[in-house]
Amino acid sequence: MDLTVIWAFIIAFAVFAYVVMDGFDLGIGILFPTFRVGKGRNRAMNSIAPVWDGNETWLVLGGGGLFAAFPLAYAVILPATYPLIIAMLLGLVFRGVAFEYRWRDPAHQKFWDAAFFGGSLVAAMSQGMILGALLQGIKIDGRAYAGSWWDWLTPYTFLTGIGTVAGYALLGSTWLIWKLDGGAQAHARYVAFRAGIATIALMGAVSLYNITLNAEYAAHWLTAPQIYWVAPVPIITGLIAVSMLRAITKDRNSKPFWLAIALFLLGMAGLGVTIFPYVVPPGLTIWDAAAPERSQIFMLVGVAITMPLIIAYTVWAYWVFRGKVADEGYH
Amino acid sequence: MLENLDALLLARIQFAFTVSFHFFFPAFSIGLASYLAVLEGLWLKTGKSVYLDLFKYWLKIFAIAFAMGVVSGIVMSYQFGTNWAVFSDKAGPVIGPLMAYEVLTAFFLEAGFLGVMLFGMNKVGKKLHFAATLMVALGTFVSAFWILSVNSWMQTPTGYEIGANGQFLPGPSWWDIVFNPSFPYRLVHTVMAAYLTTAFVVGAVGAWHLLKDRANPHARTMFSMAMWMAAIVTPAQIFAGDMHGLNTLEHQPAKVMAMEGHYQSHPEGAPLILFGIPDSEAKTVRYAIEIPKASSLILKHDLNAPMAGLDTIPDDREPPVGTVFWSFRVMVGIGFAMLGIGLWSLWGRLRGRLYDMPWLHRAAVLMGPSGFAAVLAGWITTEVGRQPFVIYGLLRTADAASPLDAPAVAASLLAFVVVYFAVFSIGVWYILKLMGKAPHAGEPDIKVGIDGPIRTAGITPGPTQNPGGDEALPTEAPAEREPV
Numbered sequence: 057m058d059l060t061v062i063w064a065f066i067i068a069f070a071v072f073a074y075v076v077m078d079g080f081d082l083g084i085g086i087l088f089p090t091f092r093v094g095k096g097r098n099r100a101m102n103s104i105a106p107v108w109d110g111n112e113t114w115l116v117l118g119g120g121g122l123f124a125a126f127p128l129a130y131a132v133i134l135p136a137t138y139p140l141i142i143a144m145l146l147g148l149v150f151r152g153v154a155f156e157y158r159w160r161d162p163a164h165q166k167f168w169d170a171a172f173f174g175g176s177l178v179a180a181m182s183q184g185m186i187l188g189a190l191l192q193g194i195k196i197d198g199r200a201y202a203g204s205w206w207d208w209l210t211p212y213t214f215l216t217g218i219g220t221v222a223g224y225a226l227l228g229s230t231w232l233i234w235k236l237d238g239g240a241q242a243h244a245r246y247v248a249f250r251a252g253i254a255t256i257a258l259m260g261a262v263s264l265y266n267i268t269l270n271a272e273y274a275a276h277w278l279t280a281p282q283i284y285w286v287a288p289v290p291i292i293t294g295l296i297a298v299s300m301l302r303a304i305t306k307d308r309n310s311k312p313f314w315l316a317i318a319l320f321l322l323g324m325a326g327l328g329v330t331i332f333p334y335v336v337p338p339g340l341t342i343w344d345a346a347a348p349e350r351s352q353i354f355m356l357v358g359v360a361i362t363m364p365l366i367i368a369y370t371v372w373a374y375w376v377f378r379g380k381v382a383d384e385g386y387h
Numbered sequence: 388m389l390e391n392l393d394a395l396l397l398a399r400i401q402f403a404f405t406v407s408f409h410f411f412f413p414a415f416s417i418g419l420a421s422y423l424a425v426l427e428g429l430w431l432k433t434g435k436s437v438y439l440d441l442f443k444y445w446l447k448i449f450a451i452a453f454a455m456g457v458v459s460g461i462v463m464s465y466q467f468g469t470n471w472a473v474f475s476d477k478a479g480p481v482i483g484p485l486m487a488y489e490v491l492t493a494f495f496l497e498a499g500f501l502g503v504m505l506f507g508m509n510k511v512g513k514k515l516h517f518a519a520t521l522m523v524a525l526g527t528f529v530s531a532f533w534i535l536s537v538n539s540w541m542q543t544p545t546g547y548e549i550g551a552n553g554q555f556l557p558g559p560s561w562w563d564i565v566f567n568p569s570f571p572y573r574l575v576h577t578v579m580a581a582y583l584t585t586a587f588v589v590g591a592v593g594a595w596h597l598l599k600d601r602a603n604p605h606a607r608t609m610f611s612m613a614m615w616m617a618a619i620v621t622p623a624q625i626f627a628g629d630m631h632g633l634n635t636l637e638h639q640p641a642k643v644m645a646m647e648g649h650y651q652s653h654p655e656g657a658p659l660i661l662f663g664i665p666d667s668e669a670k671t672v673r674y675a676i677e678i679p680k681a682s683s684l685i686l687k688h689d690l691n692a693p694m695a696g697l698d699t700i701p702d703d704r705e706p707p708v709g710t711v712f713w714s715f716r717v718m719v720g721i722g723f724a725m726l727g728i729g730l731w732s733l734w735g736r737l738r739g740r741l742y743d744m745p746w747l748h749r750a751a752v753l754m755g756p757s758g759f760a761a762v763l764a765g766w767i768t769t770e771v772g773r774q775p776f777v778i779y780g781l782l783r784t785a786d787a788a789s790p791l792d793a794p795a796v797a798a799s800l801l802a803f804v805v806v807y808f809a810v811f812s813i814g815v816w817y818i819l820k821l822m823g824k825a826p827h828a829g830e831p832d833i834k835v836g837i838d839g840p841i842r843t844a845g846i847t848p849g850p851t852q853n854p855g856g857d858e859a860l861p862t863e864a865p866a867e868r869e870p871v
Contacts, residue, residue, distance in 0.1 A: 106502030109457055113498045116464050117490045123468060124487040127479020127554075134468030134475075135789040141469050142799040145462045146806050152458035153810055156451045160817040199476055199552070205795040347480040348550070350557040355484045362491040369499045376503055376510050 059352040063125040064335070064342045066359060070121050072324050074114035075183075076227065076317050081108045083228020085151050085176025086221060087247055088169060096240060097169060103235040103381045105155055110370055112148070124355055128199060128345040129335040135201040136194045137186045137208050144182035151175030177221065184220025188213030188262075191331065192269055196339045212265055219258035223320065226251040230304065230312040235381050241308065248304045248312060256297045259323055263290070266330050270338065273330050286329050293322040397796040398470040398788050401803060403770075405462055407763055408807050412456030414762045417531055417578065418585025419449050420524040422612075423504075427520050431513060437608050440830040444605070445589075447833050448821050450505055455814045457498075459807070470796065474777055474787035481547055481555045481564060482537045489533035497526030505833055531578055539570035541778050542769070543638045555778070568638055572631040573769075579624045580765065583725060584758025586616035590728075591755025592822045594748035601742050605826035610751070611741060614732035621726045628722065629685070635772075636686055639779060641700045642772030645711035647682055648672040649696040656680035657694035662716070665708045670697070672712075706774045710767065717764040721757050728754055 081104040091097045104111075123130040134141055154172035158165045189208035196202055229248035233241055267274045277286055300315035333341045346352070423445055430438035464486070467475045500522040508516050546563025550556045557564060593610030596603050636643045644650075648660045650670040659682040663675030683692040697705055728750060735741045777784045 106506050109454075109501050110495065110498040112457065112461065113490065113494045116461060116494055117487075119464050119468070120483070120486045120490045123464075123475060123479055124483030127483055128476050130468045130479065130483075131472040131476035131789075134465060135472045135791055138469055138789075138791060138795055138799070141465055142802060145465060146802060148461055149458040149806060149810055152461075153454050153814060156454045157813065157817065160451065160820070161813075200472065200790050202790070205792055347483060348554075348556050350559075350561075351480045351484050354557070354561050355487050358484075358488050358491050362495070366491065366495045366499065370495070373499050373502050376507050 059349060059356065060342050060346040062356070063346065063352055064332075067118065067121050067125060068324065068328065070114055070117045072321065074111070074118050075324075076320055077111035077114055078108070079180075079224045079320070080104070080227040080231040080313075081111055082151070082176045082180045083224035083226065083251075084232065085172050085228075086180060086225050087228055087232075088173040088176070090243070090247060091240075093166075093169075096243075099236060099240060099381045100232060101155070101158070101172075103232065106377045107374060108152075108155060110373060112152070115148075125347050125352065126335055126342065126345040127347055129340060131199070132194060132196055132201050132336050132340065132345075133186075133190060136203060137189050138205050140182045140186050140189065140208060144179050144186070147175040147178030147182065149175070151179065176224075180221045180224045181217040184217035185213040187220065187327075188216030190336065191216070191266065191327075193338045194336050196336065212269070215258065215265065216262055219255070219262050222251055222254040222258050223323075226255045226316050227313070227320070230316045233304070233307070234310045234313050235379075237308070237380050245304055249301065252297075252301050252304055252316070255319070259293070259319075263326060272338070276329050276332075289322060289326050289329060293319065293326070296322060394791050394793040394796050395785055395788050397793060397800055398791070399784065401796060401800040402466055402470060404800070404807070405459065405466060405803055407766070408811060409456070409459040409463055410762060410766055411759055412452055412459060413527065413531070414581045414584045414759065415588065416449065416452050416456050417527040417581035418583075419445060419452065419588075420520075420527045421582065422585055422589065423449060424517075424520045424524040425612075427517050431517055436828065437604055440605055440826055440828055441609055443830040443832060444821075444826040446505065448818050450833060451814055451818050451821075453497075453501065455811055459811070462803075468789075469799075470789050470791070471777070471787050472789035474782065477553060477782060477787075478541075478555050478778060480550075481544075481557050482540060484557075484561075485533050485537045485540070485565065489530055489537075493526045493530035493533060495526075496529065497523050500526070508832065528578065531581070532574060535574050535577055536565050536567070536570050539573045540564055540567045542573075542773055543567050543569040544778055544781060555781075569631075569634055572627070572634045576624070576627045576631045576765075577762075579620055579627055580758070580762050582616065583620055583624060584762055586613045586620065587725065587728075587751075587754050587758045588756075589613040590617060590751045591753075594751035595822070596825045597742055598745060598748050598752070600825065603825060603827075605828075607742050609826070610748075611736075614729065614736070614741065614751075617725060617729035618733045619729070621722065621729045625722055625726065628719075633686065635769075639773060640695065641697065641705060642711065642769070643686070644695070644697045644700070645706045645708045645772055646715040646768060647686075648675070648708065648712045649682070649694060650708070651698055652694065652696040653683070654693045656684075656689075656691045657682040657686075657696075659685065665712045667708050704775065706772050711772045714764040714767040714771070718761050718768060721761040721764070724754065725757065725761075 084100050084104055088097060088100065091100050119130070122133075150171040152175070154168045154175065158168035158172070161168070185208060188210075192210060192212050194201065194203065195207065226248060229244045229251055232244035233248060236244055267277060276282065296315055296318045300312060300319060303311040303315055331337060333343070335342045335345050423442055426438050426442040426445070429435070430442060500519040503511060503516065503519040504523050507519065511519070544555070545567045546558045546560055547555045548558050589609050590613030593606045593608075593613055596606035597610055600606070632643065632646075647657070648663060648665050649657055650665075650667075650672070656679070658675075658677035658679045660672055660675045660677045663672035663677070665672050680690045683694055684690050686692075686694070697708070728747075731744075731747050731750070732741060735744045735747055741747075773779050775783055775785065777787045
């Protein structure tokens with residue numbers, strides 16, 4: 057396997073890690089208005105306060121990694137989705153500071169709760185639309201983006217945006233099933249089931265839309281012998297979707313969350329099948345956009361050394377704050 | 388005027404605005420993270436509760452500053468691509484990996500241990516908590532290391548090759564790229580600047596509370612610590628700045644010419660212009676107050692050494708003189724004012740009256756924000772001074788921008804200005820409110836509000852409360868939980 061493919065997988069891993077980890081805390085932001093003011097919101101917030109910053113770092117790795125490993129892709133995608141990127145960044149500003157501000161200023165807690173919700177929603181929607189803008193194709197001339205600054209706005213990107221919002225809400229609510237108990241957990245379950253249905257439906261819709269987007273995507277899925285390799289993706293996705301919905305109604309711990317992650321993993325795999333070997337369809341393959349070998353090797357050494365450590369201390373940080381966000385001790 | 392507001396200028400304003408805003412937070416949090424580590428270390432070593440109280444006092448402030456630094460920093464990591472796509476494409480193979488290393492070795496370290504640092508005191512034990520604090524402090528420093536390496540490479544590029552497609556490609560040695568000629572100087576000068584920035588903030592808060600109650604032991608401790616920093620680090624910083632200047636003279640002479648206001652060459656010793664009004668049209672500094680030959684003495688260590696001026700540089704390779712000239716003077720002026728505070732405090736200390744000098748305390752309060760001003764002025768000096776290039780001598784800023792329409796950049800700039808001023812002013816206000824409260828014995832933890840940001844429990848599910856509640860979450864009063 058050549059280094060460029062390895063790097064494509066590393067970036068995909070970073071994006072996946074980001075989507076799952078920041079996905080659940082953005083999801084909690086999206087669902088924030090449905091929690092009762094006061095304890096309910098506090099506990100939802102408490103369940104992510106120690107980890108959100110680490111989660112968001114994966115976004116920097118995704119962006120920074122793309123810059124480093126596929127600089128041309130970075131230089132094309134960001135101008136092409138300019139308003140979405142700016143909206144995402146500003147959304148993340150609001151929801152990021154809300155973690156601190158809402159405790160500092162009880163008089164304006166309502167405002168910061170609204171900022172937390174709005175920021176999370178805008179960030180999630182923008183991320184989904186960026187994905188859609190990428191999949192629907194970006195116009196390139198030479199080594200630069202050649203479209204206008206509104207090219208990304210289509211019904212398709214709206215669909216991918218909504219899908220991402222639903223997916224994050226699913227991750228957030230299944231996380232809360234795990235971290236809460238009692239009535240709060242019941243509420244999370246109620247939300248998770250609906251978010252789950254919406255996510256599955258929108259994933260299906262986007263997948264079908266993808267096939268109509270361009271002939272090459274369709275060929276990746278529908279031509280023999282490729283079809284025998286890729287057919288398990290939708291089949292397994294369906295199985296996971298069903299068991300996830302069952303777990304949401306029954307399980308009291310982490311099972312719904314892990315199954316939601318599995319659902320995202322399959323979605324990611326499907327995305328890979330659709331888009332590979334392009335990093336910016338329809339013009340740029342990963343090899344067109346890749347950094348030179350010296351850069352790839354230098355960074356690969358860094359990733360090989362640091363990634364196991366990062367994963368280890370991230371797991372440790374989650375472990376320290378494990379368990380239900382509880383009023384334990386109250387009897 | 389308005390017709391000049393093209394997409395390029397707007398993009399430059401936007402980058403200058405977002406990076407300047409962002410720089411305030413790391414400038415503060417690099418120093419504050421280390422200060423927190425020192426406080427916690429002293430507490431573990433001596434067992435004196437004053438250090439723990441101060442640790443908790445500053446931790447609350449750190450949490451807000453760090454959150455603002457994170458969110459404004461994420462913006463930066465995307466600005467390269469959104470607004471400087473040509474630069475990103477061309478320089479990505481060289482600086483991209485350095486920034487990836489920053490994420491891998493610094494951002495994850497900070498973020499991974501921050502949760503434990505902020506909320507984990509009662510969960511992991513003292514030593515492990517101290518280790519987490521050290522990791523956060525280390526992370527802030529490592530972050531500075533990489534990003535300043537990137538910035539330095541853009542100022543003094545070495546170790547690269549030019550590819551057939553016009554990209555800058557790494558040469559055989561990454562060492563030459565990372566440790567480019569201006570990097571060691573810039574790293575030392577910038578990190579010391581961050582320490583001084585924090586020291587003067589801490590000193591101002593200590594002084595403020597001494598003015599209200601000069602017996603407050605917490606205020607005394609932090610004021611004393613800050614004044615030691617002012618007395619010891621300021622001279623070292625002035626020396627480091629001088630070395631950095633000599634390095635700049637060697638690699639970016641046009642920047643130094645602009646800093647000095649030397650439009651003309653001086654074959655027999657150049658004067659040190661203290662003040663004046665640079666006039667780039669007439670190529671002269673009006674109303675100049677100058678010390679003959681002193682500039683040659685400082686920069687060449689020889690009164691009569693010839694010094695080239697901007698007349699030796701083609702006009703289209705000159706930086707804007709006025710901005711660089713003034714920002715440099717602001718930085719140096721603040722530096723000497725800091726030195727003055729440091730010496731004043733030493734004198735007071737020698738007389739045993741450090742806590743009984745209201746005028747020193749008032750001056751220290753006044754100097755509280757000075758570090759930020761100096762950092763910003765220094766940053767402007769070095770960044771504007773390397774114009775019109777983004778990669779010095781090789782890639783012009785004007786050739787590096789994204790192909791964006793002016794309205795797109797104008798809209799985003801407006802959004803950044805509005806949001807940043809609103810959000811970060813409020814954050815600074817919260818920080819000032821925290822600083823306004825006197826530090827005291829039994830300083831509370833970071834948890835605030837009704838039941839505090841963090842109360843996670845062990846793995847056993849708690850008792851089922853309010854079963855069947857559907858839309859509602861339980862509203863029972865929370866209870867303290869013992870450490871796991």
